Amino acid sequence: MKKLILVGVTIGIASLAQATSITVSTPTTLSGNDAYTVGIDLSVPANQQINSLTISFDDIQLTSVPKGYLYIDLLNLNIPGIQAVSDGDKSGDYFLSYLNSGQGVALGTEVFNSKNETLSFSITFNADELAALNLYAADGIFDLGIDPDCSFKLPKSCCSISYTTCPKTPPHVPDTASTAGLLGVGFIGLLLFRRKLALS
Secondary structure (H helix, E strand, O other): OHHHHHHHHHHHHHHHHOOEEEEEOOOOEEOOOEEEEEEEOOOOOOOEEEEEEEEEEEEEEEOOOOOEEEEEEEEOOOOOEEEEEEOOOOOOOOOHHHHHOOOEEEEEEEEEOOOOOEEEEEEEOOHHHHHHHHHHHHHOOEEEEEEEEOOEEOOOOOEEEEEEEEEOOOOOOOOHHHHHHHHHHHHHHHHHHHHHHHHO
16 A cells, blocks of 8 residues: 555656746737737657646736727747737737637637726636647747737736646557457468368
8 A cells, every 4th residue: 555655656746847837928018909929939848748738817907998808819820939910909809810720729818897907817728729739839839829909018927837748649559469369360361261272
């Protein structure tokens, strides 16, 4: 029993050792006239995959008009750093065309109900979002799309990512007993076929 507990504790410690947290640089202001991409490199080793991830945003404040929306997307753009593109203050998610073309996944929309309202929120990836993330991050970088409808103020270090990794699942290889059994059946079939030819 003591050995089982020790093994469990060892496995638990090994799992904890793979948990990583990083702070992500974001703009300190978000204009409703623009949409933003933030390229992120998690530096996951080639033999590993991400098996859990949570993005946290802290103390984001709506600075204009009584109601505002913040659209957050996972994108497959492979663009490093922070980029801004003008969306002409158009309402709705600027990145919708990327989502519809299979180059992104919507992570959520935060609603701010009054001017100067400050919100903190987290997004924990589900299985489909993790699958997309591992696909997008295979070339080293994945991107967050942030589209504000209205203007917002962000602290310098408002965004953090916490994630864990695990070994990539190896492709299924048939066990040797099954392979040997199939070869044996095939060999017996050949012998019977040869014997039948010899008798005719």
